[in-house]
Amino acid sequence: xxxxxxxxxxxxxxxxxxxxxxxxxxxxxxxxxxxxxxxxxxxxxxxxxxxxxxxxxxxxxxxxxxxxxxxxxxxxxxxxxxxxxxxxxxxxxxxxxxxxxxxxxxxxxxxxxxxxxxxxxxxxxxxxxxxxxxxxxxxxxxxxxxxxxxxxxxxxxxxxxxxxxxxxxxxxxxxxxxxxxxxxxxxxxxxxxxxxxxxxxxxxxxxxxxxxxxxxxxxxxxxxxxxxxxxxxxxxxxxxxxxxxxxxxxxxxxxxxxxxxxxxxxxxxxxxxxxxxxxxxxxxxxxxxxxxxxxxxxxxxxxxxxxxx
Amino acid sequence: xxxxxxxxxxxxxxxxxxxxxxxxxxxxxxxxxxxxxxxxxxxxxxxxxxxxxxxxxxxxxxxxxxxxxxxxxxxxxxxxxxxxxxxxxxxxxxxxxxxxxxxxxxxxxxxxxxxxxxxxxxxxxxxxxxxxxxxxxxxxxxxxxxxxxxxxxxxxxxxxxxxxxxxxxxxxxxxxxxxxxxxxxxxxxxxxxxxxxxxxxxxxxxxxxxxxxxxxxxxxxxxxxxxxxxxxxxxxxxxxxxxxxxxxxxx
Amino acid sequence: xxxxxxxxxxxxxxxxxxxxxxxxxxxxxxxxxxxxxxxxxxxxxxxxxxxxxxxxxxxxxxxxxxxxxxxxxxxxxxxxxxxxxxxxxxxxxxxxxxxxxxxxxxxxxxxxxxxxxxxxxxxxxxxxxxxxxxxxxxxxxxxxxxxxxxxxxxxxxxxxxxxxxxxxxxxxxxxxxxxxxxxxxxxxxxxxxxxxxxxxxxxxxxxxxxxxxxxxxxxxxxxxxxxxxxxxxxxxxxxxxxxxxxxxxxxxxxxxxxxxxxxxxxxxxxxxxxxxxxxxxxxxxxxxxxxxxxxxxxxxxxxxxxxxxxxxxxxxxxxxxxxxxxxxxxxxxxxxxxxxxxxxxxxxxxxxxxxxxxxxxxxxxxxxxxxxxxxxxxxxxxxxxxxxxxxxxxxxxxxxxxxxxx
Numbered sequence: 001x002x003x004x005x006x007x008x009x010x011x012x013x014x015x016x017x018x019x020x021x022x023x024x025x026x027x028x029x030x031x032x033x034x035x036x037x038x039x040x041x042x043x044x045x046x047x048x049x050x051x052x053x054x055x056x057x058x059x060x061x062x063x064x065x066x067x068x069x070x071x072x073x074x075x076x077x078x079x080x081x082x083x084x085x086x087x088x089x090x091x092x093x094x095x096x097x098x099x100x101x102x103x104x105x106x107x108x109x110x111x112x113x114x115x116x117x118x119x120x121x122x123x124x125x126x127x128x129x130x131x132x133x134x135x136x137x138x139x140x141x142x143x144x145x146x147x148x149x150x151x152x153x154x155x156x157x158x159x160x161x162x163x164x165x166x167x168x169x170x171x172x173x174x175x176x177x178x179x180x181x182x183x184x185x186x187x188x189x190x191x192x193x194x195x196x197x198x199x200x201x202x203x204x205x206x207x208x209x210x211x212x213x214x215x216x217x218x219x220x221x222x223x224x225x226x227x228x229x230x231x232x233x234x235x236x237x238x239x240x241x242x243x244x245x246x247x248x249x250x251x252x253x254x255x256x257x258x259x260x261x262x263x264x265x266x267x268x269x270x271x272x273x274x275x276x277x278x279x280x281x282x283x284x285x286x287x288x289x290x291x292x293x294x295x296x297x298x299x300x301x302x303x304x305x306x307x308x309x
Numbered sequence: 310x311x312x313x314x315x316x317x318x319x320x321x322x323x324x325x326x327x328x329x330x331x332x333x334x335x336x337x338x339x340x341x342x343x344x345x346x347x348x349x350x351x352x353x354x355x356x357x358x359x360x361x362x363x364x365x366x367x368x369x370x371x372x373x374x375x376x377x378x379x380x381x382x383x384x385x386x387x388x389x390x391x392x393x394x395x396x397x398x399x400x401x402x403x404x405x406x407x408x409x410x411x412x413x414x415x416x417x418x419x420x421x422x423x424x425x426x427x428x429x430x431x432x433x434x435x436x437x438x439x440x441x442x443x444x445x446x447x448x449x450x451x452x453x454x455x456x457x458x459x460x461x462x463x464x465x466x467x468x469x470x471x472x473x474x475x476x477x478x479x480x481x482x483x484x485x486x487x488x489x490x491x492x493x494x495x496x497x498x499x500x501x502x503x504x505x506x507x508x509x510x511x512x513x514x515x516x517x518x519x520x521x522x523x524x525x526x527x528x529x530x531x532x533x534x535x536x537x538x539x540x541x542x543x544x545x546x547x548x549x550x551x552x553x554x555x556x557x558x559x560x
Numbered sequence: 561x562x563x564x565x566x567x568x569x570x571x572x573x574x575x576x577x578x579x580x581x582x583x584x585x586x587x588x589x590x591x592x593x594x595x596x597x598x599x600x601x602x603x604x605x606x607x608x609x610x611x612x613x614x615x616x617x618x619x620x621x622x623x624x625x626x627x628x629x630x631x632x633x634x635x636x637x638x639x640x641x642x643x644x645x646x647x648x649x650x651x652x653x654x655x656x657x658x659x660x661x662x663x664x665x666x667x668x669x670x671x672x673x674x675x676x677x678x679x680x681x682x683x684x685x686x687x688x689x690x691x692x693x694x695x696x697x698x699x700x701x702x703x704x705x706x707x708x709x710x711x712x713x714x715x716x717x718x719x720x721x722x723x724x725x726x727x728x729x730x731x732x733x734x735x736x737x738x739x740x741x742x743x744x745x746x747x748x749x750x751x752x753x754x755x756x757x758x759x760x761x762x763x764x765x766x767x768x769x770x771x772x773x774x775x776x777x778x779x780x781x782x783x784x785x786x787x788x789x790x791x792x793x794x795x796x797x798x799x800x801x802x803x804x805x806x807x808x809x810x811x812x813x814x815x816x817x818x819x820x821x822x823x824x825x826x827x828x829x830x831x832x833x834x835x836x837x838x839x840x841x842x843x844x845x846x847x848x849x850x851x852x853x854x855x856x857x858x859x860x861x862x863x864x865x866x867x868x869x870x871x872x873x874x875x876x877x878x879x880x881x882x883x884x885x886x887x888x889x890x891x892x893x894x895x896x897x898x899x900x901x902x903x904x905x906x907x908x909x910x911x912x913x914x915x916x917x918x919x920x921x922x923x924x925x926x927x928x929x930x931x932x933x934x935x936x937x938x939x940x941x942x943x944x945x946x947x948x949x950x951x952x953x954x955x956x957x958x959x960x961x962x963x964x965x966x
Contacts, residue, residue: 007858014860015770021762022771025830026783032790032827035801102581110578119586121951126589128943130888132915133936137592139922140599140929172588179585192404196466199362200417200473201394205571208578210416215407233791235891236919261793261891268894283797287790294789421567 033287039277040284048074048274059281064247065263076278078260078285080249085259085289087251088163088238089231092170096227100175101213101220104182109208120183126176135237138169143241150254157254161243164253169241170234174227181226185219186212221301225294232290235261260286311338313477313507314359318373321354321363328354330531331373336477336524341499341508343522343539345515347554350528352511356479358382359509360396361389394421397470401482403462405454405469410437410446413454413465417473432472440468441498460491467498471506478502480510484517496521515555519543527551596940600933603736608934610691611737612903617697618688620678621728629724630673642667643717649673650720652713657695657732664709664716666694666731681728688733695732702727736931740903741917744818747905748893748913749886751822752829753879759826760833761868761875767834768841769849769863787831792892799824799896813908816898821913824896825886832885833878840874841867843957877953884946887939890915899923914939 043054051074062077107116107123143160146168150157189212197207213220243256244266250257258266264279264286271279314336321329329351336342344352357363358375361382375382382392394417405413414433418424424432433450437443442464446457454465463483470478480499484492499508499521512518518525519539526536527548535548546552630649638644644651649672655665669676669690680686699707699716702725707716763784771777803820807813813820844867852862868875893913899920902911912920918935921928 007860011859014863015766018762018766018770021759022766022780025759025763025834026780028827028830029783029786029790031802032787032794032798035798036794039797039801099581099584102578103585106578106582110575119582122586122589124951125944125947126585128884128888128947129592130890130915130939130943132888132890132918133592133596133939136918136922136929136932136936137595139927140933141591141595175585175588190404192400192402193406195362195365196398196400196404196406196469197416198365199360199393199398199400200420200469201390202417202420203390203567203571205574206420206567209574210420211406217407229789229791233793235791235793236894240919240922261791264793265891265894269899280797280801283794287794290789290791 036280036284036287039280041281043074043076043274043278043281048277051274054274054278054281060285063249065258066246070267071273071275074274076281078263078282080245080247081258081260081263081282082285082289083249084163084245084257085232085261085286086293087249088166088170088257088259089228091163091167092174092231093224093228095167095171096175096178097224099171100178100182100223100227103175103179104186104220105208105213107179108183108186109204109212120180123176123179123183127180129176131173131234131237134169134173135240137172138165138237138241142168146254153254155252155254158243158256161241161256162254163242163250163257165241166238166257166259167253169237170231173234173237174230177230178223178227181223182216182220185216185223188219189215217304218301221297221304225297225301228293228297229290232293233261233286235265238262239265260289310340312336312376313338313378314509315376316355316358316373317376319355319358319375320372321351321358322370322372323366324368328531329358332533334526334533334536336507336509338507339503339505340523341503341510341521342524342526343518344509344511344526344528345513345518345554346528346534348513349530351531352526352528353481355528356481356509356511359477359479360393360398362398364389394473395475396477396479397467397473397475399463399466399470399478399480399483402486403459403466405457405462405465407453407455409451410454410457410465411450414468414472417469436468436472437465439471439502440464441494441501442468458491460487460494463487463491463495464498467495471502475506477507477509480508482511482513485513492517515543527554529554593940596933596936598933599930600935600937603930603934604937607691607693607734608737609739609742611734611739613735613737613740613901614903615735616733618678618731618733619681619728620688620690620731621681622674622726623677623679623687627674630670632670632672634668634670636668638668643713644668645717645720647721648675650675652696652717654713655693655695662710663732664696664713666690666692666696668692675726675729678729678731690731691734693734695734697730697732699729700727701725736928737903738914738917738931738935740901740905741912741914741935743905744902744911745887745913747818747907748822748825749883751819751907752825752886753882755822756826756829756833756882757875757879760830760878761837763830764834764837764841765863765868768838769859769867784831784834787827792828792889793895795824795828796892796895798827799892803896807908811908816896816910818897818905818907818909818911821893821897824892825889828889828892829882829885832881836878836881837871837875840871840877840957843874844870873953873957877950880946880950880953884943887913887942888915889913890919894919 044056045053047053054074054076058075058077061079063080064077066073067075107119111119142165146162146165147157147160193211193215194207197211238259239262242258242262244262245256245258260282264282312335316332316334319329319332320327332355344356346352354363358371363369371383377392380387406416411433414436415429418429418432434443437446442461445461454462457465484495487495496517499510502508510522522539524536525539525542527534529550535542535546535551543555546555629647631646632649633646634644634651638651642651642653649670650666651668653665653667655663657663675690677687677689680688697709699720701723704719704723707719767777767781799820803823804816807817807820811819848866848870849862852866893916898910899912899916900910901917901920905911914935918932921932
């Protein structure tokens with residue numbers, strides 16, 4: 001009897017401990033949000049050691065990162081960064097989407113079995129490569145390529161640091177993940193639909209593009225959402241190829257640029273005070289943007305996923 | 310009667326396994342031929358040889374000839390797309406595309422060439438009328454096909470096939486996934502369609518075969534045991550195995 | 561039937577596009593590999609671990625009781641351009657210092673050489689070893705004038721041979737070592753897994769074994785899942801805001817440190833570990849649990865003696881995924897630890913993981929692409945092995961070959 005009592009007691013204890021672990025894990029997202037909000041909002045509320053409050057409106061809409069000498073001014077503005085970040089993410093997505101869809105189609109439907117399996121494994125490995133390696137590749141190869149391209153085209157470029165380099169590196173980075181997800185979605189398309197299309201006299205290619213892709217829409221959309229999320233949040237790779245623009249929106253392909261994340265990383269080695277804390281504010285803005293983008297895309301996905309081509 | 314299909318010593322192998330053994334069967338114009346037999350007897354496989362849908366399965370080998378009118382279906386020079394344009398197929402489980410009703414019916418024609426809106430509208434309408442679905446969907450042609458009931462979806466698939474204006478309609482157990490009412494509707498439809506189309510239907514229901522077909526072919530383990538005018542087949546089957554099957558001793 | 565109809569052309573065009581676009585992905589992988597190997601392969605050798613990161617100037621004096629001359633011949637064959645002193649067992653060659661000026665490089669040192677290890681004059685009781693590729697700036701003797709590097713190799717060797725007592729040697733160590741970063745990475749893996757695995761597996765056990773499909777469990781799951789959508793740099797901020805002050809308060813740390821880094825990484829790893837573990841827990845047949853309970857075992861015993869052992873492959877996969885993530889993480893660690901490369905690693909002090917080491921070098925002036933590529937090769941190798949292992953485990957689970965530890 002005593003043994004059973006002890007067992008019961010242990011059971012309850014263990015359950016409580018495991019519960020706490022689950023609760024702890026779940027609480028981290030809340031903690032992250034609260035911390036970022038608290039630190040992120042403080043520059044706008046506190047005195048910042050005599051520098052004065054940062055103007056929120058200017059922060060969100062300003063096109064100059066810092067008006068005035070570093071550590072001595074509170075005139076931060078990241079409006080231009082917001083636009084640059086979204087612009088770059090969008091361009092990367094535009095490049096990455098067709099490549100990953102076509103690649104997924106190729107692996108799932110067109111390649112012979114052995115080749116398809118090999119390519120799928122290669123893609124999965126590519127998706128696991130850390131971003132710093134992509135950044136290194138970007139700095140070592142893409143910068144030169146873009147620089148030479150700019151010479152060819154006759155446009156000025158700062159040793160290759162540019163919008164174009166950033167977009168290319170990001171695209172290369174998100175393509176594998178997107179391909180993997182899209183490929184799963186394409187493979188999941190029911191065989192009966194494919195047979196139905198072929199029986200009507202459609203060619204395999206017509207079937208692939210008109211029926212298979214249409215049926216895999218939802219999964220492909222998910223791939224896009226994940227891809228754009230990664231593009232928005234990528235830091236180290238971008239900081240190695242973007243240059244570090246301190247003002248002005250850069251739309252031209254060969255202009256240097258910066259993103260919210262690359263700016264957060266900039267000058268990390270010697271930063272203090274407001275200059276340090278403002279990175280939290282930038283992080284807060286980043287999170288809001290990612291949330292909004294995810295929300296909008298998921299909304300569109302639910303509408304589109306309802307089937308009408 | 311004119312011959313639409315004529316198979317000569319048709320054999321089919323899945324790898325080493327022989328699924329069809331020397332089938333000699335003639336399908337006549339504007340009639341309904343029912344293929345019956347127990348599961349795994351090869352009737353669906355035979356059906357799929359007529360429009361080369363077995364090409365999609367790896368490791369398949371065909372021997373013998375299939376004549377579609379004057380064309381040898383398995384000749385190297387034969388364009389399989391062309392064959393499939395002239396032969397429509399309806400599957401066991403309705404498989405409408407995730408598109409609107411209109412786009413489903415218009416799919417086949419659109420794959421072949423561009424159509425003007427008016428031309429396409431009337432083509433779609435006609436196909437839906439022929440498959441006895443138009444009245445039920447005429448006000449929601451742009452809605453998703455997946456919202457239709459099972460029976461409606463199957464008639465949509467028939468409309469989709471008819472939109473290609475085929476000469477033949479191949480149906481692989483088209484009502485086995487449907488309820489009795491939907492089944493009855495489709496059987497009526499088939500009887501109506503045979504005025505203009507040649508129909509070959511695989512069915513596991515002998516009653517269905519007896520109800521709607523003109524000619525019945527009985528398959529067993531890859532062999533064509535007996536093919537006969539339907540009335541005669543069910544009344545006085547010649548082969549003892551046919552009789553066993555009809556009276557329910559196996560299958 | 562026209563073979564060259566518009567439809568046909570469109571068909572061919574689309575096929576071509578598919579082929580072209582998909583080759584882009586795979587060509588880029590090829591390009592990355594080619595680049596990384598091209599740049600970094602030359603530097604791959606074990607010395608990377610022996611050398612410190614920073615090149616430093618050291619003053620060494622012979623160790624007290626090691627004064628016997630070597631009088632030995634080299635036990636490997638030296639090139640024609642190496643000048644050798646058999647008295648001291650040292651081979652010297654022309655070299656170039658960091659500023660590009662002519663200097664003298666240590667080409668070979670015999671194990672029995674009295675100069676193999678020297679006392680570090682700056683620090684009490686600290687010895688250092690003379691390694692190949694170190695630069696010899698000058699040698700001061702007790703019985704003759706000093707040898708200077710700028711006077712050439714041959715002269716220095718002759719002067720060395722002619723002396724019997726060395727006072728001190730000025731040496732510039734070769735830098736570019738990554739030993740510190742490797743040790744840091746290993747520490748991070750160990751610490752992070754130590755924290756994240758128990759918590760993650762524990763949470764997964766609770767969700768799958770005790771809470772199952774309740775609304776509460778689903779709420780917890782969705783909270784955990786949202787973490788996966790957060791970019792890692794944000795976790796870096798979390799590290800700065802919470803884990804650094806936490807460790808500073810509890811230890812002698814004065815800023816970013818390995819422990820705060822490990823804590824940050826744990827948060828990043830949690831959703832992955834929980835999700836993967838839950839998947840593998842789901843695969844364990846409910847019959848196993850029922851059988852155990854029917855035998856009179858308690859829930860705890862059932863969970864830990866039956867369920868967990870059977871879910872081990874999945875947990876192992878979670879561990880491997882976690883290691884992969886740790887090795888590759890950069891942005892979060894730049895915030896949570898810092899990006900200063902160190903040779904001496906202490907848990908309560910800053911240093912870099914391999915990935916952050918690359919970042920640190922690439923943001924230096926000038927960027928060291930060769931060494932970065934070498935590290936990238938190492939990282940890629942690790943990632944490749946981990947992924948193949950995970951795949952192997954997954955396919956084995958699918959085939960149902962692993963498990964059955966009742």
